[in-house]
Amino acid sequence: MCYYNGQRVTRAEKIRLMQLEKLVADFDFLNSPLQEGFDFGPNAVLKPISGKEDYDIVKMEWGFLPTYLQNREAVQRFRIGYKDENGKWITGYDTLNAKAENLFMNEKGKPSMYRFAAKERRCLVLSSGFYEWRQIFPKNKRTGLPLKTPVKYPYRIFLPDEEYFFMAGIWNPWTDKDTGEHVDTFAITTTTATGNILMEQVHNSKKRMPTILNEELAYEWMFGKLSDERIIEIAKSQYPWQKMQAYSIAKDFKAALDPTEAFSYSEQDLPPLVLPIAA
DSSP states (O other), rough: OOOEEEEOTTTTTTTEEEEEEOOOOOOOOEEEEEEEEEGGGGEEEEEEEEEOEEEEEEEESSSSSOTTOOHHHHHHHHHHHEOOSOOOOEOOOOOOOOEGGGSSSSSSSSSSSTTTHHOEEEEEEEEEEEEEEEOOBBOOOTOOOOOOOEEHHHHHHHTOOOSEEEEEEEEEEOOOOOOOEEEEEEEEEEEOOOOHHHHHHTTOOOOEEEEEEOOOHHHHHHHHOOOOOHHHHHHOOOOOOOGEEEBBBBBBBGGGSTTOBBOOOOOTOOHHHOOOOOO
């Protein structure tokens, strides 16, 4: 899954989308190399302007919220979980990511909370690089067999030819019925990494990745009048692994001054990624 993201855009950069160009107006929230999803903080999102083939760059709260939630207390219970009146723990909902295959029907075969947003409120999430964990099962020194508990190593994944890129997203407005607070919330769409040689090895536990869109698909995702089938098709698309790069970073990267800095581990602890040699 995608739970950590970077959104660093220089003042000289323009947000390019097909023939659209819009200067970045507020750089305060476009200068963070690391956004942690579980902070549920503001992220930079390209939000279409209703009735136009144009967009605004806005702040949205990461973590899709259904409109029926009454207040922030209900949001906390929804996201984190809670104990019911019998003391049973009710697990919360992870809505930082929305699986492409479940945009309209959830895993239980019921209508998804994302279905209307997928049809009517699609957006793009800016990224300069995202973060995933690779799991390695060290061998028992006595038996030589892999241990049951893996060691997790963080990686930063980026597009070397693009200073920033677009992730498919869906958004939903939410209002606190008690205080009147209003925010727009979003989820990053994810797809399977099966077939993407790089991401299969990096995110080797769940083998998923954010849906990264080239400019043509990004334009269609935001502005196209799309059928349900086309929405799912775009949401499931995989960015070519040949245009992506990944490198290991320190395990305490979240506390580092520069979380994007590369960190090398011994090959005995962390075997290198195995990628085909380009012809």
